[in-house]
Amino acid sequence: MTADATSLHALLDGGTPLNWVLTGDSITHGLVHTQGARTYAEHLHELIRGDLVRTQDVVINTAISGWRVVQLLEDFERRVATWRPQVVTLMIGTNDCSTTGALGTIEASEFAASVTEFVARVRDLGAIPVLQTPPTIDPLNAPERSRIGEFVQAIRDVAAAQDTILVDQFARFSELGADKVNQVPWALMGDPFHPNAAGHAVLALGLAEALGLEAEPVRDRVLAGLRGQLLLAH
Template sequence: MTTYALRAAVPALALLAAATVGAASPALATTGAAAAPAAVRQAALRVMPLGDSITWGVGSSTGNGYRGPLFGTLGGEGYVPDFVGSGRGGTMTDPDNEGHSGWRIDQIAGIADAELAAYEPNVVTLMIGTNDLNQNYQVPTAPDRLHALVDRITADDPGATVLLADLIVSTAPAVVQAEPAYNTAVAQIVQSEQAAGKHVSYVDMGALTSSDLADSLHPNDTGYQKMADAWNKGVQAADAAGWIQQPPAVTGPVPSGIAGKCLDVNGGSSTNGTAVQIWTCNSTPAQSWTEATDGTLRAVGKCLDATANGTTNGTPVEVWDCNGGGNQQWQPYNGGFRNPVSGRCLDDPNRSTTDGTHLVLWDCNGGANQQWTVG
């Protein structure tokens, strides 16, 4: 067991505090200036929000927690954010996350391997440990469990950047007592991970005060906005350091926001011009899609294609030989896919539930008929 001692002043931790996100690495120390917005950042962001009920968004008026304002800020800065996870919570149009109410570090560790393999994020926002402290669950060894969890994440997904946050302020007596030592340990874990050459960065949540709480444990909307700002600084610093890599290709079915329906190639045919449709999910090759690193969506050896380079509402989509055309580009957008040339989204017309309904381009609206999740 590693001993994490609370100390009043540690030179290395002073350097952590000096950086915008608290990184011990000089490469992540910033001047505090905001990065200039870009039309589209070079690397897409496949973000897995990972943690407990604070990640889920308990205490926020929308249920989005920090995820909603963070998603909006990243998009405004020119990133193409795609939040991923097995849960969907809140009113935001991309509500995917791995926030689990009441969970401790050991419980998050129990699902980490499977969820990381399924979604392969290139950024993980991790804050966990509040329930360990609040439940008085083996508190002295909580930092060791956290360190092991971070090691597991970096082993499972070596290309990912892990943004590790300390715990926010709390008024719950058990948390108030144990939190200072725990948060010191969080910073020391980041130092250890960086010394081992891993892309793990410290995100300081010290801007939140008790006035930013909805209850003894969870932030209110103001608190969640402050959390989003802190996470965003972490992303900016990691990106400036060259840590954020293009997310890997992911292959699997693409379920629709319409329950029980999946993205499907008609008859599983690889003939150019074959319609792409919705169909009851059935795990056949006709429903196995790859979200490739070149911005294409591929199935049956072909690319998802807006017919005849169409850009208008109602343009049908099909499969066609991959040719690098703009009509075969698809960006994650608001929980679905947008063709950047047309500015329109992959759409199930009129929210149809009828098998064989031909999919089209349509103005992006965040509806369930425009929700598509790979994997």
């Protein structure tokens, strides 16, 4: 258990209302690909303010589709600081690894430096940073993002170096897709790199477990969402 995890448990046990900020790119933004169903951020909102009856907590989603970590750093005040958070989660990398786009191509080492800076800024606010790896992609149909494995490893390395809570969503999706075509868990995907509604439920379960929250209500909803689909066995 990291020191951050211990601090989070102390906050939760203390009963003080918390501000949770979830930020990142389109996966956290959650548009289109859930087809109107809940995103993982909305599942977390229901878990915290509903199932856990932390009704005075506030869960805020500030992610923006298409963004990279450098843009989050440039807009850090609006995306993170202005909300005076106690917990900040970051899921990023799917756009950062792309070899197309207006911001050009960056290396995994540059990405890691920016994620490290993000963690430092969150801690300067007195908040707890939580790093999430993005889910897997289908590199055959999204070849511009085929470097995602390098960027996922960069997030893992930053989490280890900075002793942050890590939610390895990439590893979970990889396991679920291990016996599927191209190792992609298609029942969880809306396109080659965006999770669908079932995928967001799985993301929510991974986040809840990593944060040490009561995961059973989310797990029940995940299984309900996957019922009748090939991945139910996982």
